[in-house]
Amino acid sequence: MSTLVEIRNLHKRFPIHGDLLDRIRLKGGRLELREENVHAINGVDLTVNKGEALCIVGESGCGKSTVARTVMGLIEPSEGSVHYQGQRIDNLSPREMMSYRRRMQMIFQNPYASLNPRMSITETLEEPIRFHQSDLGKAEMKDKVAEVMQAVGVDPSWGKRFPHEFSGGQRQRISIARALIVDPEFIVADEPISALDVSIQAQVLNLMMDAQEQRGLTYLFITHDLSVVEHFGARVAVMYLGRICEVAPTRTLFAQPRHPYSQALLSAIPRLEDERPRFIRLQGEVPTPVNLPSGCVFHGRCPHANDRCRNEIPALRQVDDVQISCHAVEENRIASG
Amino acid sequence: MALLEIHDLEVKFALRSGPVTALRDISFSLDRGQRLGIVGESGAGKSVAAFSILNLISRPGYISKGKILFDGNDLAQLNPSQLRNVRGNRISMIFQDPMMTLNPVLTVGAQMVESLQAHTRISRQEARKIALEKLRLVHIPSPEKRLDQYPHELSGGMKQRIIIAIALLLNPDIIIADEPTTALDVTIQAEIMDLLLELCEDRNLGLILITHDLGVVSQVTERTIVMYAGRIIEMGPTKEIINDAQHPYTQGLINALPQQGIPGRRLNQIPGSMPPLQQLPNGCAFHPRCAYAKAACKEQIPAFTQSGGCQVACHMVAELVNQAGKSPALENSPSTGQDS
Ligand SMILES: Nc1ncnc2c1ncn2[C@@H]1O[C@H](COP(=O)(O)OP(=O)(O)OP(=O)(O)O)[C@@H](O)[C@H]1O
Ligand SMILES: Nc1ncnc2c1ncn2[C@@H]1O[C@H](COP(=O)(O)OP(=O)(O)OP(=O)(O)O)[C@@H](O)[C@H]1O
Ligand code: SF4
Ligand SMILES: [Mg+2]
Ligand SMILES: [Mg+2]
Numbered sequence: 012m013s014t015l016v017e018i019r020n021l022h023k024r025f026p027i028h029g030d031l032l033d034r035i036r037l038k039g040g041r042l043e044l045r046e047e048n049v050h051a052i053n054g055v056d057l058t059v060n061k062g063e064a065l066c067i068v069g070e071s072g073c074g075k076s077t078v079a080r081t082v083m084g085l086i087e088p089s090e091g092s093v094h095y096q097g098q099r100i101d102n103l104s105p106r107e108m109m110s111y112r113r114r115m116q117m118i119f120q121n122p123y124a125s126l127n128p129r130m131s132i133t134e135t136l137e138e139p140i141r142f143h144q145s146d147l148g149k150a151e152m153k154d155k156v157a158e159v160m161q162a163v164g165v166d167p168s169w170g171k172r173f174p175h176e177f178s179g180g181q182r183q184r185i186s187i188a189r190a191l192i193v194d195p196e197f198i199v200a201d202e203p204i205s206a207l208d209v210s211i212q213a214q215v216l217n218l219m220m221d222a223q224e225q226r227g228l229t230y231l232f233i234t235h236d237l238s239v240v241e242h243f244g245a246r247v248a249v250m251y252l253g254r255i256c257e258v259a260p261t262r263t264l265f266a267q268p269r270h271p272y273s274q275a276l277l278s279a280i281p282r283l284e285d286e287r288p289r290f291i292r293l294q295g296e297v298p299t300p301v302n303l304p305s306g307c308v309f310h311g312r313c314p315h316a317n318d319r320c321r322n323e324i325p326a327l328r329q330v331d332d333v334q335i336s337c338h339a340v341e342e343n344r345i346a347s348g
Numbered sequence: 349m350a351l352l353e354i355h356d357l358e359v360k361f362a363l364r365s366g367p368v369t370a371l372r373d374i375s376f377s378l379d380r381g382q383r384l385g386i387v388g389e390s391g392a393g394k395s396v397a398a399f400s401i402l403n404l405i406s407r408p409g410y411i412s413k414g415k416i417l418f419d420g421n422d423l424a425q426l427n428p429s430q431l432r433n434v435r436g437n438r439i440s441m442i443f444q445d446p447m448m449t450l451n452p453v454l455t456v457g458a459q460m461v462e463s464l465q466a467h468t469r470i471s472r473q474e475a476r477k478i479a480l481e482k483l484r485l486v487h488i489p490s491p492e493k494r495l496d497q498y499p500h501e502l503s504g505g506m507k508q509r510i511i512i513a514i515a516l517l518l519n520p521d522i523i524i525a526d527e528p529t530t531a532l533d534v535t536i537q538a539e540i541m542d543l544l545l546e547l548c549e550d551r552n553l554g555l556i557l558i559t560h561d562l563g564v565v566s567q568v569t570e571r572t573i574v575m576y577a578g579r580i581i582e583m584g585p586t587k588e589i590i591n592d593a594q595h596p597y598t599q600g601l602i603n604a605l606p607q608q609g610i611p612g613r614r615l616n617q618i619p620g621s622m623p624p625l626q627q628l629p630n631g632c633a634f635h636p637r638c639a640y641a642k643a644a645c646k647e648q649i650p651a652f653t654q655s656g657g658c659q660v661a662c663h664m665v666a667e668l669v670n671q672a673g674k675s676p677a678l679e680n681s682p683s684t685g686q687d688s
Contacts, residue, residue, distance in 0.1 A: 070533035178621045208389040209560065213604035213617040220614060235533065238563075242606035242615065261611065279538040281563025283590050283607060287545060288567045290538035296503050 015096060015197060015229050016059040016082060022090035023077050023253075024048040027301065050300045051077040053253040053308070055091075056327060059197075064223065064230040066244035066261070068237060068276070070297065074253040075233045079201045082231065083117050084108055095197075113143040116190035120202035122182035126174040132185055133170035136160070136192050143193045155192065162225075163188040163218055180211035184218060191222060199231045204239065216243060237280045241265050249273045252300060252308040259333040269330075270337050271313045271345065307338065315339040349420060350377035351554065352401070352439070352522060357414035359393075359400050361625075362407070368625045370396050370409065371578045373661075380521050381552040383545075385565035385586060387601075388575035389622050394558045395444075397575070398526050401556075402435055436467045440515035444527040446507040449514060450499040456483075456510055457495030463517055482513040486543060505536035512543065522554035523547075529564075541568050562602060566590050574598050577622055577633035579649075584658030594660040594669065597634045632663065640664045 027047040036043050052074045059065045067075050080086045082093055084100060093101040100111055119125040126135060136156045140147055147155070157167040163184040174182055183203060190198055200219070204212040216239065222228055234240060240247050240261060247264050249256045249272065257270040268274045279290040293312040298304050307325050310316040317338070325336040339345050357374040360367045371393050378384050386394050399405045401416060403423045416423040418434055426434065435441075443449055451459055460479035461472055470478075476495065483491035486509045499507060508528060515523055525544065529537035545568050548555050557568055565572055565586060572589045574582040574597070582595040593599045600618040602608060609615045620637040623629065632650050635641040644650075644663045652659040655669055662668075 070535065180621055208622075209562075209601055210389065210604050210618040211621055213606075213615040214619075216606070217614045217617055220612075236606075237534065238606040242609050242611050245612075275535055279534040281534075281538070281541075281561060281567050283563055283566050283602070283605070285563065285567040288538045288542040290535065290542070292539065293535060296506070 012060045012063075014058050015061040016231070017094040018055055018057040018078070018082065018091070019094070020091040021052050021055040021057075021078065021081060021088050021093070022050075023052040023074070023081060023086065024050055024089045047301060050303050051253055052081070052088075053303065054324075055250075055253070055255055057248055057255065057258065059229060059231055060246075061229055062227055063245040064232055064243055066232045066234060066240040066247045067250060068234060068240055068247060069250035070235065070276075072297070072300065073250045074300075075235075075250060076201050077253075078250075079117070079199045079231065079233055083115060083199055084111070085117075109143075113193045114195055115197045115199065116193065116195040118183075118186050118190050118198060118200040118203045120205050122179055122186055122206065123174075125186050126182060126189075128174055131171050131173055132160070132165070132177075135174075135185065136170075136189055139189060139193050159188045159192045162191065162222070164214075178211075179207050180214055183207060183211075183215050187215070187218060187222070191226070194226070195228070197229045197231070199233075201233045202235070203232075205234065205236065212239070219243075237277060249276065252298065252303065254308050255327055255334070255336060256309070257333065257335045257337075258327075263333060269333065269340050269345070270335050271315050271339065272309050307336075313339075315345055317344075349417075350379045351419060352379075353377040353415075353417040354401065355415040355417070357397075357400060357416065358412045359396055359405060359409055360412040361409050363626075365626065367412075369412075369578060369628075370625055371400065373579055374400075374414070376573060376580070376583065378522060378554045378556060380554050381548065382571070383548055383555040383557065383569045385569035385572040386556065386558045386575060387560060387562060387565055387572060389560065391577075391622060391624070392575040393578040394575055395526055396578075398441065398524050398556065398558055401524060402439060402441060403431060404435075404441075433467075436463070437518045438520055439522045439524065440518070440520040442508075442511055442515050442523060442525040442528045444530055446499070446504070446511055446531075449511045450507065452499050455496050455498055456502075460495070460514060460517060463514060467518055478517065479513075482516050483510070485516060485547070486510070486513045488513070504532050505539065508532060508536075508540055509543070512540070512547070516547070520553070522556070524556040524558070526558045527560070528557075530559075537564070544568060562590065562605065563607070574601075577628055578625060579633065579661065580659075581634065581661045582658055584656070588657050592656070594655045594658055594665055595634075595662050596638045596640050596664070596668070600637075632661075640668065 025048060027049060036045050055078060067078060069075055081088050088101055092099050095111055133156055136159065137152060140152050160167045165181060165184050204215050207215060223230060232243060244261045246258065247261050248258045251272050256272045264273060268277045275291040275293050295312045298311060304311055306322045307320045310320040319338050325338050327334045327336040328341060354374055354376050357371060359371040360369050374397060388394050400411060405411060457476060457479060461475040464470060464475040464478060479495060480491055483494055488494055488509050529540050541564060544555060547553055559565060569586050572586045573580050576597050582589060582598045589598060593602055603616040604618060606615060618637055629636055631646045631648055635645040650661045650663045652661050653665045655665050
């Protein structure tokens with residue numbers, strides 16, 4: 012299995028631009044301008060293998076979208092690097108980035124906002140071709156648009172219609188069509204089905220799985236819905252407060268989550284067979300990414316935290332086919348089961 | 349007679365293009381201590397149903413038919429002060445968006461005191477004491493401190509707990525919760541659901557839980573109503589609906605869940621999507637998406653059929669059940685609808 016995308020020691024800080032007066036402090040008789048940051052990503056290492064679907068899960072604000080946008084080159088990392096087929100891409104000029112832009116496509120959560128309301132479906136689908144494959148003739152372009160529309164289950168005769176004439180599920184199909192039309196290798200999908208109803212989610216997930224099989228696509232799939240991950244992903248990365256807790260083959264993670272946070276997260280999935288809510292209750296609340304906790308970012312909520320956890324950041328360690336960052340797991344302090 | 353009874357409720361929206369029917373044939377009841385789930389896709393009419401129960405439906409919506417009886421009284425016949433009494437004291441509502449309940453410029457304590465004083469004649473001090481007691485009830489850490497905090501200083505999960513505490517202020521008999529955890533993370537959702545269940549059990553509260561998550565329904569409720577395009581299409585004991593759904597739509601919905609699929613394989617999808625109210629097809633609103641649809645389905649709105657413990661609005665129930673090798677007790681309910 013070859014590596015397609017590699018993220019190395021990624022950090023992303025967003026400065027908080029508060030009121031100037033709020034940021035000025037008197038310290039030791041001198042005025043000081045306080046710099047505050049949101050620590051959105053705090054040292055993420057992750058590889059995506061060619062042909063797989065790697066899912067990133069974690070709760071709101073843990074940095075999933077920031078990872079996605081950094082990989083796509085939409086934002087610059089504060090530290091660390093992103094590599095595509097061995098080539099570093101996070102520091103390329105816009106011109107150098109062009110060829111990667113075609114090979115990597117992104118699908119967003121909101122099918123309402125991500126389509127231009129003033130463009131017909133045909134125009135929406137032709138635009139990326141004009142941009143990336145300007146050598147394509149008119150007739151070829153038309154064929155291509157029809158082919159992709161068919162592939163996503165949107166009747167090509169609807170090409171003259173505008174986004175508002177379509178349902179949420181249909182719009183998301185059109186967004187997927189727009190991503191597929193330039194024959195990408197790699198698709199980053201940020202919560203592509205979260206805004207859709209269950210019966211429509213199944214349609215879109217099926218479409219994405221079909222496209223993967225037929226076109227040999229690689230996915231980085233971001234979601235907070237764990238049952239979707241269980242179904243869709245080959246591997247899962249669990250994030251908490253901008254760090255990776257655990258990366259594991261999906262089946263392994265669902266059979267036996269090892270990181271205390273993965274355990275809590277998986278325990279909270281409502282299951283059809285449940286008689287009442289069953290879950291591992293965490294203490295405390297998610298800390299803000301402005302003042303990161305020392306040591307393990309999860310220590311304040313973790314039932315297994317000790318002094319080492321409070322002081323030393325756990326590294327991501329390989330155990331069998333799983334990577335985990337937890338002192339308690341390393342020290343064998345957590346009974347498995 | 350149950351504490352809350354909804355009889356044959358119909359709600360319309362007077363739109364410029366003419367009236368559209370948003371709810372029809374809605375009948376169900378709820379007693380103290382019972383937990384009822386209402387599920388369905390976006391636009392199915394769940395929120396309109398919840399608002400109608402409290403007679404809170406506002407223009408262009410109006411109740412065009414049916415009765416809502418609370419404690420034997422028809423809500424439509426109550427005067428405004430009686431209605432306010434039912435809404436605040438007897439039935440509380442928890443909205444999906446916390447900011448529908450919370451006022452951003454008032455502290456938590458001030459809002460709670462204000463709600464209490466609007467409904468009962470008590471001193472500020474007494475009101476604060478009750479507020480504190482309710483915050484304890486919903487397991488809020490350091491409740492004294494919270495009374496003096498503003499909503500924006502609280503996390504989403506904490507806000508939702510405070511809203512539940514506010515809903516409990518006047519010791520209601522029934523709580524209607526409209527997607528109370530949709531905006532929250534799963535770990536917090538689990539805690540809130542656990543809390544709601546605990547409150548129902550310990551305090552004999554009636555609960556109407558609106559959600560689109562069948563897993564949540566399964567964890568919390570005893571009975572479930574499945575809605576589609578403004579109508580109840582199946583209603584019965586939750587376990588029966590989850591394990592042995594009779595209506596093709598309910599079956600489709602459950603089978604489409606990733607939990608029910610084989611990892612990596614295609615999911616069972618329902619083709620098409622729910623039509624908007626203005627474009628409801630004749631007959632069974634589900635028929636264009638239904639694999640079992642026959643001629644009758646395209647012409648006549650199906651009446652309810654009793655099948656096992658469930659009421660099912662489907663022309664094909666008898667045949668579907670027979671195919672599955674069971675002999676159902678068939679019994680048509682009085683509500684027969686002809687599409688207009
Ligand atoms: N442009 C920005 N400026 C400042 N802070 C930001 C910016 N983008 C993201 N953040 C912050 O970075 C953190 C991570 O955000 P991110 O959107 O990556 O989370 P997420 O995991 O995608 O969450 P969600 O599930 O809610 O989409 C959050 O605290 C967020 O508020
Ligand atoms: N004020 C209004 N004017 C016109 N139509 C309305 C109005 N309010 C609701 N509707 C329509 O009534 C139908 C039912 O809406 P409702 O909000 O009850 O759906 P829901 O089942 O709660 O969906 P969701 O899961 O998205 O909350 C929808 O078709 C909606 O468009
Ligand atoms: S490192 Fe410590 S605090 Fe962090 S998850 Fe493991 S046991 Fe818990
Ligand atoms: Mg996000
Ligand atoms: Mg609603």
